[in-house]
């Protein structure tokens with residue numbers, strides 16, 4: 001493991017009943033950085049997020065390694081050293097306790113403060129994510145979606161974990177609220193000194209909030225490296241195609257954006273070659289018959305056979 005890695009993931013694979021949902025994923029997360037995991041629906045982002053926390057469902061066969069500062073993540077680490085911000089805030093909050101009360105319980109269980117001090121710290125944490133003092137004793141169902149997600153961010157960061165894993169944390173929110181909540185998430189992780197793994201399919205959010213990124217396609221890594229390099233000049237054909245579907249500053253407001261023709265293969269239907277080959281405009285015979293290994297090109301890892309990568 002490189003000495004600067006907080007989290008080190010090596011050859012992580014997850015199968016369900018022999019069907020691969022994730023295969024051969026390796027990456028590091030450095031202290032204080034935001035690493036984005038991106039890909040289309042079904043790419044394996046949530047499976048990866050759960051595997052990082054050691055929370056894959058029963059029946060999942062997990063192989064490879066996930067090391068937090070060199071040791072495997074255990075159940076005792078969750079909520080302390082590693083915390084989850086899920087897509088659906090209601091699933092992370094108890095419906096029968098006010099949010100300040102449940103945050104205080106989390107603070108007390110880890111920091112061992114008195115009931116009174118824990119409640120004061122909980123309320124302070126809720127203020128830090130922008131929940132007004134008059135709302136801190138509300139029940140989760142009494143808060144808006146954005147407020148609830150802010151409360152979950154407070155819950156995830158209040159005990160100063162080393163790593164926060166946020167699985168599509170703003171998907172359920174309206175577009176106007178998303179960027180603000182992502183900003184709060186980034187700020188609170190930075191204040192806690194935590195690194196952040198941000199699972200998203202929103203490349204705009206990646207450009208605004210992440211340092212490095214992993215692009216997943218059909219459960220396999222396609223490209224991994226610094227966000228600025230990848231967004232400026234994607235090398236994996238899948239990343240290139242994904243970026244081509246994004247609006248740019250010059251795109252007229254009502255124009256149709258290009259879409260990626262075809263669909264990702266079903267997890268059980270992957271051929272011997274590159275998973276993206278059937279949709280790739282550059283694919284050669286080799287791409288259809290041999291799975292490409294990741295190789296280092298221009299400061300990132302790219303899983304692609306293309307010859308023109310040699311000249312980058």
Ligand SMILES: Nc1ncnc2c1ncn2[C@@H]1O[C@H](COP(=O)(O)OP(=O)(O)OP(=O)(O)O)[C@@H](O)[C@H]1O
Nearest residue numbers: 016021039040041042043044045046047048057267
């Ligand atoms: N409990 C499960 N049992 C069987 N297959 C599963 C299970 N959970 C996930 N999968 C499969 O693993 C693959 C990856 O799913 P995952 O939820 O990680 O995708 P995703 O990239 O997070 O997609 P989305 O953006 O839609 O959430 C999918 O093919 C999915 O059907």
